[in-house]
Amino acid sequence: MHSLKDKHLAVVATDGFEDSELTSPVKAVTDLGAKVSIVSTKGGEIKGKNGTVVSVDILSKDAVAESFDALLLPGGTSNADHIRMDQDAVNFVQAMVTSGRPTAAICHGAWILCDADVLNGRTLTSYPSLKTDLRNAGTTWVDQEVWCDAGLVSSRTPEDLPAFNAKLIEEMAEGRH
Template structure:
């Protein structure tokens, strides 16, 4: 499946789970998608295992209407920092308001909880997020990958092959008009 002409945002900051950022980034670029790394911090971000990634845009300067989809990698520190930034939370919420596909893996759904976009959705995540997601109105399941009207979620790095495959599929499909916020 090719994503030429698609522009995807990947939102992250320091302490991301290295493979949960690099594998989707590489998979999307291999399909021809243009991927912009968006962050709350300029220049470079560093994963918990030392991978350095160039930041293309600051979240406060990014416009969700310019993108066809969004990826949120995990790592405990990454979404925990992002969910305390009003601009990052608003950026994520905008994708749901525009019915655009979003992929979140591991601890990434913490940002979805803060954006108040999981009520009524079926999702998965790292197991420790189950209570937070359920309290936010989500139906949490323990599955490798879950797709709910353009929202793709997975649990951990072992799920990356399935996660990458499904986000590519959803980004190729595009908007989901039936999504609710």
């Protein structure tokens, strides 16, 4: 099993995140020693659509890509729709992806990647309703449990979390960028 002892994961989310799509990957990487910071548009706490409450560590306006080794973008339609309207969050996501740091997006989490303009020529999967948006942003969309394109890990739904978490861990351990 990989050790993530010296790795730092940024999770970009706000209220309405899909609980398991945040908590499951966070547990998977912290169990291997990674540090995790929640990056959000507002301070204090954010609440998942099923009631999970997490503390915000860094405001999106203060997040700096060089402080992190990888990025997690959990789904939840409301979360994804609101986070992509925050230009600071979009800029941070863009900086993370363009720097080559592993980025993992599940379900609607990939939506912000369209706004960050980092998808042209990439291949990924997502919740099926995002297929047209992702194709319009220049991707090839595939219907797979997990897909990885040069450090960009993507999955469709909470049912894909075991494969998603395993691939995120692998990408973080390899330390691309």
